[in-house]
């Protein structure tokens with residue numbers, strides 16, 4: 200059976216809460232979309248948020264997610280919700296053909312290396328054009344900074360069973376190190392455990408941890424993958440993802456260590472029911488491939504996982520990163536609860552004083568803006584430069600969601616429909632569409648005062664928040680900002696705003 204993995208397709212349509220819009224689209228009354236202080240909403244990203252690994256270390260949160268490319272990135276933020284706008288820092292790029300591509304499932308663990316504590320950054324990678332050569336690899340940091348720099352350390356494999364190996368993770372138990380990973384054997388993608396002599400070397404044959412046995416582990420394909428260790432008091436668990444990642448029924452299962460030899464399959468007892476799964480009521484589908492982290496003060500346990508907003512969004516770049524706190528049952532097992540909706544106010548982790556830099560998300564209309572002086576042309580973003588052109592494809596490049604102003608809720612900001620969290624921004628008089636970076640300067644340059652059209656009161660014009668008196672304006676198919684000096688300028692600064700109804 201070929202390994203059906205359709206990955207990292209197009210971006211997802213990010214939708215933000217906005218208030219009702221007056222029928223004529225002239226007056227925009229943004230609803231208050233801010234989340235209560237000290238809380239935030241999922242997701243932490245709007246695209247490419249699959250297989251997340253998140254940890255809190257030395258005053259900062261660090262997040263890495265599957266890229267599907269030849270590069271690995273890390274985000275760093277002092278607050279959890281700040282990860283939404285934290286810069287994606289490149290920490291590694293690969294050109295070696297045998298491991299160049301399809302980078303998945305990043306995990307970074309602080310372990311004892313020959314020169315002291317080092318971050319070992321585990322990931323899956325393979326060769327260009329196929330997923331059949333996916334193997335487990337690991338980088339080693341130069342010091343104890345999770346941001347690196349990193350150097351390539353090794354491909355991790357079991358010499359007695361070298362082959363497809365994905366979703367590598369680390370278990371430290373009874374003062375020994377084990378490698379957890381997933382691999383195909385026949386029609387089953389099976390979880391394995393193997394001993395390690397150091398953070399980059401398997402020192403003995405792999406042993407099966409588990410494979411799909413229950414129907415809830417067999418939806419789409421017989422898959423068990425994404426293993427991750429969880430230890431609490433004197434108990435050890437391995438939480439894993441079950442069923443095909445492209446289905447809404449991708450979910451979490453759990454193995455409990457019963458005290459025997461960790462390299463004996465019988466030492467791991469499977470929970471007969473899933474421990475975390477879809478919630479149609481909350482609009483969360485295919486939750487899985489998780490990690491765990493602690494609150495800044497170490498008192499709370501949190502789970503990080505990916506999920507889709509739609510049941511058919513598949514195993515693609517539409518998967519986004521979500522987090523939520525979990526508790527412990529009286530018997531010492533974890534209680535992950537139900538994946539929360541994207542409009543749930545999530546209280547910050549204990550010791551985290553951040554505020555959500557982006558308001559909550561909910562279905563919201565998008566709009567097209569035709570040039571008043573040439574209604575066959577529409578505002579769009581073409582590789583980032585703001586333009587005015589005849590309607591083209593993808594149509595979402597010609598559509599913008601009016602969000603409450605990033606600098607002032609009474610203003611507006613144009614969020615690209617095709618690039619969630621990217622906004623129309625005034626850069627020294629030229630209009631670009633750029634990714635929100637959380638800075639005040641960006642907020643000001645991406646905010647506009649919506650006004651009745653300078654050439655037609657039934658239409659609209661937009662005065663630059665950061666350049667009083669200057670208006671959004673098109674000239675020679677480019678979007679700029681200008682102080683209107685003539686009737687022709689006023690016509691070029693007036694737009695016909697229509698809601699996208701498809």
Ligand code: AHR
Nearest residue numbers: 249265303304424425444
């Ligand atoms: O998301 C990419 C891969 O798809 C993950 O590594 C694996 O868990 C899933 O099969």
